[in-house]
Amino acid sequence: MKTIWDIIKAPVVTEKAVSEKDRRADAGEKQLLSFIVASGANKYSIKRAVETIFNVKVDAVRVINGRGKQVRRGRLVGSKPDYKKAYVTLKQGERVIDYGDTI
Numbered sequence: 001m002k003t004i005w006d007i008i009k010a011p012v013v014t015e016k017a018v019s020e021k022d023r024r025a026d027a028g029e030k031q032l033l034s035f036i037v038a039s040g041a042n043k044y045s046i047k048r049a050v051e052t053i054f055n056v057k058v059d060a061v062r063v064i065n066g067r068g069k070q071v072r073r074g075r076l077v078g079s080k081p082d083y084k085k086a087y088v089t090l091k092q093g094e095r096v097i098d099y100g101d102t103i
Contacts, residue, residue, distance in 0.1 A: 004049035009036045012085065030059060031090040033097060037063075039084050046086045057091040 012034035024031055037046055043061040050058055064087075068080035090097075 004045075004052050007038050007041045007045055007049040008053065009038060011035055030092050031094060031097070033088045033090070035086045035088065037084050037086045039065075039082065041084065041086075043086075046088065050088050054097050056094045056097065058088055059091045060089040062087040062089075 014034075017034040020032055021034075033050070035046075035050075041049075043063060046063070047058045047061050050056065050061075064085050066083045066085055068082045070077065070079050072078075
């Protein structure tokens with residue numbers, strides 16, 4: 001990886017991810033953030049990138065490798081690229097992050 005900005009590609013802003021983030025913020029629990037990250041990134045580099053970019057303390061990082069789905073365009077068959085997703089849990093008491101403020 002070149003820089004921390006190359007590690008985090010984009011936040012996951014699906015209905016499920018945003019509602020979980022909001023539910024935890026309202027309940028006073030540890031905040032959970034979801035990101036699409038570079039395929040070569042590991043937990044340590046993801047933690048360092050989130051702490052540096054958002055200026056928060058990270059409690060835990062969970063990572064999944066997603067397989068790209070098969071797509072068809074007429075009779076041609078291809079596939080979407082594989083991806084890596086990271087679920088980052090912030091330490092208790094950290095401020096609520098709004099993705100649009102930083103990225």
